[in-house]
Amino acid sequence: MEQLFNTEINKKLNQEEFEALLQEFKTDYNQTHFVRNKEFKEAADKLQGPLRQIFVEFLERSCTAEFSGFLLYKELGRRLKKTNPVVAEIFSLMSRDEARHAGFLNKGLSDFNYALDLGFLTKARKYTFFKPKFIFYATYLSEKIGYWRYITIYRHLKANPEYQCYPIFKYFENWCQDENRHGDFFSALMKAQPQFLNDWKAKLWARFFCLSVYVTMYLNDCQRTAFYEGIGLNTKEFDMHVIIETNRTTARIFPAVLDVENPEFKRRLDKMVEINEKLLAVGETDDIPLVKNLKRIPLVAALASEILATYLMPPIESGSVDFAEFEPKLVY
Secondary structure (H helix, E strand, C coil): CCCCCCCCCCCCHHHHHHHHHHHHHHHHCCCCCCCCHHHHHHHHCCCCCHHHHHHHHHHHHHHHHHHHHHHHHHHHHHHCCCHHHHHHHHHHHHHHHHHHHHHHHHHHHHHCCCCCCCHHHHHCCCCCCCCCHHHHHHHHHHHHHHHHHHHHHHHHHHCCHHHCCCCCHHHHHHHHHHHHHHHHHHHHHHHHHHCCCCCCHHHHHHHHEEEHHHHHHHHHHHCCHHHHHCCCCCCHHHHHHHHHHHHHHCCCCCCCCCCCCCCCHHHHHHHHHHHHHHHHHHHHCCCCCCHHHHHHHHHHHHHHHHHHHHCCCEECCCCCCCCCCCCCCCCC
């Protein structure tokens, strides 16, 4: 990572572009956005029964994810501080955003008489090191899919206020722009390293990460349909909208993406959900571990087969990026 952004080694780095992005992050558009009011506690007290526990789980998952982003960006900023102070500072400012999100979510948990020990997560962290391009692919997708999830929920609840059962969603319009800016920065990082985007291996990896992110979200969300139904959304329709929009955005930078608008893609996702539900059911039986594992074997094989078949679907050639002239566009 340090060598990629060392201005002495990589003379082609467009430092002016990174300095312009740095000024965007320094502006800190959401500095005063995350201010709570009495609506939070009042709304939490009204949520009772299964829906209350569902919201607690949503806040816990979201807080952990945002705090993980904080730790990642903080570490990357630390590592690049000497070799490229501009890029390092951008990572540090992104970690600021993620920490702000995590803190806001953790305060939301306090409305339900819960709290996460984020200090413990910091001390207990263990780093697994991946190649930079893998970090770029995965994190870009994570930020962009986060943008589309947040803005879709915000627009839905604005149009259907009767489902606005907790005020945190009112903050999603500005919140999602942090995710979008982060994704735009990773787009600029990949543009600065065109070897990550311009060969056949890059196309294979791009499709792999798209598939991994989309399938993971779809399977996880289909296990938590009660949350989405609680805010008036159809889980599968919501996920497909998010996947399609994320894929269209990703096609601007990735050299190849999945053909997610092909009906066969959703059919295979739904088949994966069926298999995954059977796997979960096996885990809930009273069988001994050996029997459970034997029952899982054909199901795991079937799931792997569906995933592979989806990956091998004809992709969409994309990434129409002119590396000499492209300027990342920030959306506010």
